[in-house]
Amino acid sequence: MGYDMIRTLMIAAAATAGFAGGAVASTDDKVMSLCQVEIDKDDAVRFDRRAETVGFMKRTEGQVKVLRPTADGFDELEAEVGMDLFAQDAVVTGSNGGFDAIFTDNSTVSGVADTCLEISSYIYKPAQKTGDFRMRLGRGVVSVAAGEVAKITGDTMSVKIRNDTNLAVTGTRIVIRAK
Amino acid sequence: MNFRGWGNVALVGLLAACAQQPGQPNAWDPAAHRAATGVAIDDQWCGYMRDLRAHLDGVGERPSEDMRDAALAAVRDEAATAKDGDPLWPFRKALICEFIEGAGEERQEFDWVSNAEFLSNALMAFGNPPPADGISPLVPVFDHLDGAEPESLEPVDLTQPAYCEALETSELALSQQRGGVVGAVGFPGSLQRAPDWFAHVQVSYHRWAREQLEGHQLEEGPVDFGGIPYHCKRFHNALEGSKEFAVKDNLIFLLPELDDPNTAGRLEVQDSEGNVIVLDRVLAAAQLDNGGTGGEAIDFFAEDLAASPALAGAVDRSNNLPPPKVFQVLFGYNERDPVADDPGLISLVAELKTRDPAEPLRIAMTGHADCVGPRWYNQLISEDRVQNVFGQVIRPTLLGQGFGENELDDSKRFKLVGLGETVPARAPGDRCEASDPDRRVVVVVQ
Numbered sequence: 001m002g003y004d005m006i007r008t009l010m011i012a013a014a015a016t017a018g019f020a021g022g023a024v025a026s027t028d029d030k031v032m033s034l035c036q037v038e039i040d041k042d043d044a045v046r047f048d049r050r051a052e053t054v055g056f057m058k059r060t061e062g063q064v065k066v067l068r069p070t071a072d073g074f075d076e077l078e079a080e081v082g083m084d085l086f087a088q089d090a091v092v093t094g095s096n097g098g099f100d101a102i103f104t105d106n107s108t109v110s111g112v113a114d115t116c117l118e119i120s121s122y123i124y125k126p127a128q129k130t131g132d133f134r135m136r137l138g139r140g141v142v143s144v145a146a147g148e149v150a151k152i153t154g155d156t157m158s159v160k161i162r163n164d165t166n167l168a169v170t171g172t173r174i175v176i177r178a179k
Numbered sequence: 180m181n182f183r184g185w186g187n188v189a190l191v192g193l194l195a196a197c198a199q200q201p202g203q204p205n206a207w208d209p210a211a212h213r214a215a216t217g218v219a220i221d222d223q224w225c226g227y228m229r230d231l232r233a234h235l236d237g238v239g240e241r242p243s244e245d246m247r248d249a250a251l252a253a254v255r256d257e258a259a260t261a262k263d264g265d266p267l268w269p270f271r272k273a274l275i276c277e278f279i280e281g282a283g284e285e286r287q288e289f290d291w292v293s294n295a296e297f298l299s300n301a302l303m304a305f306g307n308p309p310p311a312d313g314i315s316p317l318v319p320v321f322d323h324l325d326g327a328e329p330e331s332l333e334p335v336d337l338t339q340p341a342y343c344e345a346l347e348t349s350e351l352a353l354s355q356q357r358g359g360v361v362g363a364v365g366f367p368g369s370l371q372r373a374p375d376w377f378a379h380v381q382v383s384y385h386r387w388a389r390e391q392l393e394g395h396q397l398e399e400g401p402v403d404f405g406g407i408p409y410h411c412k413r414f415h416n417a418l419e420g421s422k423e424f425a426v427k428d429n430l431i432f433l434l435p436e437l438d439d440p441n442t443a444g445r446l447e448v449q450d451s452e453g454n455v456i457v458l459d460r461v462l463a464a465a466q467l468d469n470g471g472t473g474g475e476a477i478d479f480f481a482e483d484l485a486a487s488p489a490l491a492g493a494v495d496r497s498n499n500l501p502p503p504k505v506f507q508v509l510f511g512y513n514e515r516d517p518v519a520d521d522p523g524l525i526s527l528v529a530e531l532k533t534r535d536p537a538e539p540l541r542i543a544m545t546g547h548a549d550c551v552g553p554r555w556y557n558q559l560i561s562e563d564r565v566q567n568v569f570g571q572v573i574r575p576t577l578l579g580q581g582f583g584e585n586e587l588d589d590s591k592r593f594k595l596v597g598l599g600e601t602v603p604a605r606a607p608g609d610r611c612e613a614s615d616p617d618r619r620v621v622v623v624v625q
Contacts, residue, residue, distance in 0.1 A: 126602075143496060173433065177490060
């Protein structure tokens with residue numbers, strides 16, 4: 001191992017379900033994201049952060065869709081090999097679906113059937129050696145091979161699992177299942 | 180021979196034993212079962228199962244971890260040498276061991292009229308279409324044929340949640356008791372499948388009992404044995420459930436590093452109650468409840484991966500995905516062109532020659548300069564370096580691989596950036612010197 005392998009899994013306290021923008025339902029403080037992960041309202045879709053490509057679809061099989069937030073909801077796009085991915089996209093697979101995505105920091109994420117994964121935020125600036133990569137797993141199974149962002153010191157990469165589970169990744173290969 | 184084939188042989192053996200005259204070995208006798216199934220009396224794995232069962236039944240100490248590890252090594256060796264490397268053999272044999280040891284118990288508790296009746300019922304259940312996964316219901320059928328009428332004789336639509344409600348609590352408890360020993364072995368992935376197996380047997384019994392009452396064989400109906408849904412929560416939530424049997428909703432485990440199959444990273448798990456679990460080896464795993472509570476380290480084996488298509492599928496995808504690779508091409512002082520014998524360049528070309536034009540290849544390149552000379556000059560030379568590596572090496576190599584000119588002109592797929600002297604390879608604070616590592620082009624191939 002050529003880099004720090006410390007990883008921390010943090011489980012947040014359960015929160016109240018809600019309703020908000022770019023997402024599905026809300027109360028005052030909490031919203032449900034596209035993958036039905038409960039999140040803070042402040043973490044809901046912010047369109048000013050969606051300008052740059054953050055990665056692409058390396059492989060897809062079966063039914064795979066990309067849900068891309070818009071000002072008044074979201075577009076449902078058929079995922080294609082080579083397709084660009086943007087922060088705040090959600091990738092959803094059907095019962096026969098699967099995908100592999102590669103991100104600009106060399107992180108790879110593979111998802112199997114019946115999975116819903118969101119790229120909640122993504123920043124990678126190699127020249128400045130800064131980055132921040134957050135995902136949310138609403139359901140299903142994903143394998144994550146962490147890339148450069150996770151090697152940056154600090155809490156820079158995490159996966160939030162439905163039901164208030166946060167997985168902080170600092171550089172490793174892991175498999176996560178959420179039901 | 181696969182398990183289904185093995186099960187057939189075993190059942191034929193049992194029936195043959197049953198047909199023997201008085202004085203011959205009794206089919207209820209564990210020794211006879213051992214003979215029929217080919218399990219030695221001193222079988223290490225079955226011995227471990229026997230001790231574990233006794234412990235779960237409140238008799239005796241739990242077998243040690245060392246005993247488990249030794250027995251597991253033995254049964255894995257058996258799988259490798261005699262079962263075509265069947266990754267599920269330890270789990271399957273665990274059930275076989277339960278079947279052997281439980282035969283006498285079943286006879287004593289359930290008061291069957293004859294061996295023939297018992298085995299006939301087993302044959303009936305075994306003869307039903309097996310699940311798509313090919314797992315024989317032979318073993319768990321002995322758990323369920325308890326001599327009592329089932330509460331409901333209606334055909335069961337396994338695709339409906341009400342199926343779970345059709346089962347008696349006692350049936351669930353009995354199934355769970357048998358599943359518990361499998362859970363106690365420490366195969367959580369396999370454990371998830373156990374309820375399906377038991378469910379299959381129970382539905383077989385429902386079908387059989389109704390056929391007995393109605394006096395005819397039921398047509399194939401709404402019961403879909405190949406599509407038994409996972410899973411009836413009551414199997415997991417019954418009061419009789421033990422800790423070993425609890426399978427939680429969220430699971431995380433470590434894969435080996437790509438460059439070393441024996442090494443994994445380190446993961447610290449902290450649940451919402453403040454419990455910290457350290458995972459630091461390949462396949463080390465933790466699971467958590469729905470609400471982020473109850474975090475615990477669990478045993479997780481290669482057998483668990485084999486037993487869970489979703490988990491195994493994710494691992495396969497990850498293993499089969501060519502990992503992104505990073506190459507560094509170095510330059511001489513004030514040089515703009517790469518040299519052909521640069522080790523990084525040779526490795527880069529070798530990698531590109533493995534790439535298929537059908538794949539969505541992406542390459543990101545950054546050119547760099549050392550700190551000697553004006554910044555504007557270093558910016559220009561870094562841009563020249565990156566352009567030259569692309570134009571002189573990458574483009575012709577990929578054209579040779581069958582990539583199209585238009586693809587290679589796609590700036591979204593092939594990003595070339597010169598960064599001048601702004602990102603030195605040196606450690607921050609080092610003196611500015613004309614150093615080789617700074618004069619470079621970094622190529623990321625995805």
